[in-house]
Amino acid sequence: MGRPPCCDKVGIKKGPWTPEEDIILVSYIQENGPGNWRSVPTNTGLMRCSKSCRLRWTNYLRPGIKRGNFTPHEERMIIHLQALLGNRWAAIASYLPQRTDNDIKNYWNTHLKKKKIKMSSSSDVQSLSSTTNDLSFKGFNSERSNSSSSYASNTENISRLLEGWKRSPTMNTQAMQQEQSIGNEGLESLISFEKDSELQSMLMIEKWLLDEPQGSHFSSS
């Protein structure tokens, strides 16, 4: 309430992250593990606010993040989960561990929302889910498939830097645990989703979600 934004401080840098800043942040987290974001700018000398550091880490530098085109399967997951959960992107992202909530949100806003509006005029969500697959092959994925901004190339570089770290024994068990804490139940659903027919799995997720009071599945964060 009335609290000034953390980024209002003088000297706090805003805007795109440079590869150098990325490396500093990654090295720090490599040493200390994610968390205690407040201390990151002071300990690293980064002229960024704690929120900015956390966002950069969770959305781009965190190991295991998949970038690039969404698969038709992922698309269907998002569409279905969005129908079930609404715009709870973090909850939706917990079912797609390799994707970030920001990524999913962007993808929804730029691709799927339009498609849903278009499709909903002629059919219901169920048919949308099934037709999405076809649409994906009919050029949906080909849209700007090669869009590789300077950010992307930077991220690739960072990813390469991280390759060694991921395999290193010190890979912060803390970080690993956080990765895994995304939700074992969600992951199990995802795994079974791959195994079973998609419809069956979706129904399972749906049931699982609706049986419990809303939000109880995603209480841990």
Add this chain to the structure above:
DNA sequence: AACAACAGCAACCGCCTCCCT
């Protein structure tokens, strides 16, 4: 070839929740 319009995405902002004191 140049310009305008559009689309995609990284990052910021502000509110909310949870936890610690």
Add this chain to the structure above:
DNA sequence: CAGGGAGGCGGTTGCTGTTGT
């Protein structure tokens, strides 16, 4: 128990690249 602070989340913005004219 209340207040304050840190982290988390969703909405939104603005920059950059792409496409169309």
